[in-house]
Amino acid sequence: MKHIKHALTFLLFSSVFFSCSSLKTAPYDQYSFQKTVEIKVEASNLIDKAITPYTDHLQEIGDLGLEIEKIIEYEKNKPNNEITYAMWKVLADADKNLLVGFFKRWKDKGQLNAIFVEEAKAQIMQAMDLLIQYESKKDKETKDKLLDLIGSN
Template sequence: MKQIKHLSIILLFSSLFFSCNSLKTAVHDQYSYQKTVEIKVEASNLIDKATTPYTDHLKEIGDLGLEIQKIIEYEKSKPNNEITYAMWQVLANKDKNLLVGFFKRWKEKGQLKPFFVEEAKSQIIEAMDLLIQYEAKKDKETKDKLLQLITQ
């Protein structure tokens, strides 16, 4: 009887372990959520300044770039976090039309037209909002939207 009880407990814990391990999605991380919100707010404020000379904002741009590098390193080290990490890589890719790509264009042009800034800002903020939603919910719908954006 004791052996059956022990075997039942072992089977229960084993099934719990394997079922949780099969989810393959990182759990909610308050730090990731908070840093993503902070970076979004800083990026939004900085994007608004892109109608002025790039060289006037070198320190702010450098500081934001450093924050992006930090969050990427943090996200890279978390287990089962491929989606969030991949999305940060897309945001940080200077050859994409999102966050770091926007700053690259601003640098190349010197300053940008207000219409372009507004259009680009709405796309960047939408992508960051999606990342924030995913970090908060970790639901399938938001995950699928992020995957769609990552694979574009």
């Protein structure tokens, strides 16, 4: 009977350990947090300029695009980082309505309406804020909100 009790205890702890380890989340990463904040600030400033001609800002847009590519490559190669990586892919998808999609629309239209810019900026900044919160907290509530956002895009 004692052996059965030990076996069941071992089985219980093993199943808890392995079930938790399969749901691992990448730990807090100062670089990811800092780069996400920097990209958000740069994007916010650049989005405000979308009421002017796209061609006036080619260098800034190119520089921001390069920063986004770098963070995606960094996030892709971190273990247990599927959620952050997926969110960056959504932000960088030109066919979505978030960050890079906004810049594609600006390029296609040449210049954007101030009301559209204001509304689009609010959505993009909200998405980036959620990513920043997730990167700093790594809590279930923020994770669930981020997964909902990824799923809806």
